[in-house]
Amino acid sequence: MFDVDKIRKDFPIFKNDPGLVYFDSAATSFKPQCVIDAVNDFYTRHTANIHRGDYDNSFIVSKDYDDTRKVVSKLLHNDDPDQIVFTAGATASLNLVAYGYFLDHLKEGDVILLTLAEHASNILPWFEVAKKTKARIEYIPLNEDGTFNIDNYKECLDKYNVRAVSLPYVSNVLGYINPIKEICALAHEKGALVNADGAQAVPHIKVDVMDLDVDFLGFSAHKMLGPSGIGVLYAKKKLLEETTPMMNGGGANARFNKDGEVILKEIPVRFEAGTPNIEGVLGLKKACEYLMDLGMDNIRKHDDEIVRYLIGKLSTLDNVKIYNPRSECSIVAFNVEGIFAQDVGSYLNSLGIAVRTGNHCAKVIDNIIGTTETIRASVYLYNTKEEADKLYGAIRDVTLEKCIGAII
Amino acid sequence: MIFDDNLKRSILLDHYQNPHNKGLVDDERYHLIHNASESCIDDIKVQMLMEEGKVKDVRFDGVGCTICFASTSIMSDLIKGKSKEEALDIINNYYNMIEEKDYDPDLLEEANAFDTLSKQANRIKCGTIGIHAMEDLIKSYDGQ
Numbered sequence A: 001m002f003d004v005d006k007i008r009k010d011f012p013i014f015k016n017d018p019g020l021v022y023f024d025s026a027a028t029s030f031k032p033q034c035v036i037d038a039v040n041d042f043y044t045r046h047t048a049n050i051h052r053g054d055y056d057n058s059f060i061v062s063k064d065y066d067d068t069r070k071v072v073s074k075l076l077h078n079d080d081p082d083q084i085v086f087t088a089g090a091t092a093s094l095n096l097v098a099y100g101y102f103l104d105h106l107k108e109g110d111v112i113l114l115t116l117a118e119h120a121s122n123i124l125p126w127f128e129v130a131k132k133t134k135a136r137i138e139y140i141p142l143n144e145d146g147t148f149n150i151d152n153y154k155e156c157l158d159k160y161n162v163r164a165v166s167l168p169y170v171s172n173v174l175g176y177i178n179p180i181k182e183i184c185a186l187a188h189e190k191g192a193l194v195n196a197d198g199a200q201a202v203p204h205i206k207v208d209v210m211d212l213d214v215d216f217l218g219f220s221a222h223k224m225l226g227p228s229g230i231g232v233l234y235a236k237k238k239l240l241e242e243t244t245p246m247m248n249g250g251g252a253n254a255r256f257n258k259d260g261e262v263i264l265k266e267i268p269v270r271f272e273a274g275t276p277n278i279e280g281v282l283g284l285k286k287a288c289e290y291l292m293d294l295g296m297d298n299i300r301k302h303d304d305e306i307v308r309y310l311i312g313k314l315s316t317l318d319n320v321k322i323y324n325p326r327s328e329c330s331i332v333a334f335n336v337e338g339i340f341a342q343d344v345g346s347y348l349n350s351l352g353i354a355v356r357t358g359n360h361c362a363k364v365i366d367n368i369i370g371t372t373e374t375i376r377a378s379v380y381l382y383n384t385k386e387e388a389d390k391l392y393g394a395i396r397d398v399t400l401e402k403c404i405g406a407i408i
Numbered sequence B: 001m002i003f004d005d006n007l008k009r010s011i012l013l014d015h016y017q018n019p020h021n022k023g024l025v026d027d028e029r030y031h032l033i034h035n036a037s038e039s040c041i042d043d044i045k046v047q048m049l050m051e052e053g054k055v056k057d058v059r060f061d062g063v064g065c066t067i068c069f070a071s072t073s074i075m076s077d078l079i080k081g082k083s084k085e086e087a088l089d090i091i092n093n094y095y096n097m098i099e100e101k102d103y104d105p106d107l108l109e110e111a112n113a114f115d116t117l118s119k120q121a122n123r124i125k126c127g128t129i130g131i132h133a134m135e136d137l138i139k140s141y142d143g144q
């Protein structure tokens, strides 16, 4: 049984800040005690570098560090922990794919396919790679409501010499789930590779990389109950073999001599030069275990229930426009007529309700939903219907005057 | 001049709903600055005409939140007709208020409505974006 009250007890922030209503987990999630303890334990009991010391603490920490790959692998329904590269987060993973792999594998005339609903982290690296390789970026036209259009995608694959497709698995603005499995199958028919930005997917839905047959998938720990500054790149083994590390140094080489001959270590360690974010990895392990204990399907069901409830409530209000009434995953995007999103955000803040307002790093989405700024309420496994009621009540009662009153 | 909250609210609401000096003019003598915020919706253009060391006119237009429009509107009233030195002095006093430093409330008139904006870290940008443009515009006339 999925028991939210019990779950909330695992998160010390609810005890420390009992009035807070948090609907911004798409930005970053709260952390359960077990994750905090894992990080703390590294500092207070088992401080050691990994794979270097001939003493117990180093063995213990190294084993935990290596085991994390297995746990992440399991979360992704993958069978080879060597395909799990630790990075600094989703942005770092996306950059490693763009620069480490595609910079060497694209040439003039090749096409990189994106959509207009991308997070900046999944657009800006591609701009650079396109500039450097003279490959071209094309955008798959989305449906009017921002959902993915598979026919448009097929047309793009037919029309262009597509080599790379990079898409969010779940959009961080509208919460739609892209059909990555189908996207991969169609791309592979044309010999193109697919990079899925998993930042908003891995925390919320069951991700099975083998079934999806996805080529690259990156995500951040901090959005899935883990620490900041740590994330993962999953990639197919053969592609990792062909990826150039973005950093070189200690821990990534097996041997080198003064003439510059270097033998790099095996995959995935070769991508993790320097002392890594060890405590981050240990925290990530606990976060994955916590999620798997609850069950990703149960989490999704819960998130969905709250999202549907919130959308149902908000859609009874005449002055509210919801941009993603069919949201599939954890996100409700809306505006209050006549009041700018930021002003509503300030008002909600004065009531102890945290949402995100703005363009959510997706600067080009206004081409689709006709606005640059929205209020985004994002839901996670610890949110309740009572919290949704509070948000609804605040939005029902909001006026421009109240917003100004909240600011001055 | 310290306002109570009701008065503050009605000053801001009034300037937001009926901003003063809004709408740009097509006149080459005016200097123009375009300022946009990376964190808020604010994206405004401000125009200024300085003659004989005086702020003859200030105009602005664009999209902005309540704080952006109200602060730009109020400041445009305050510095219009003032000498360069007087206008910069008003602007500096405004910055000092926002930064919780000593300032002279008598110079700021309706802008005193923002005397607690310093507590809203994420909105300070909104309350200064138009005013920064005015400061830069005044300085853009230096040496002319």
Ligand SMILES: Cc1ncc(COP(=O)(O)O)c(C=O)c1O
Residues within 6 Å of the ligand: A026, A027, A088, A089, A090, A091, A092, A119, A121, A122, A168, A170, A171, A172, A197, A199, A200, A220, A222, A361
């Ligand atoms: C869809 C998407 N991609 C990438 C990122 C970047 O994640 P991070 O800032 O953790 O690198 C985010 C986070 O906001 C996101 O929502």
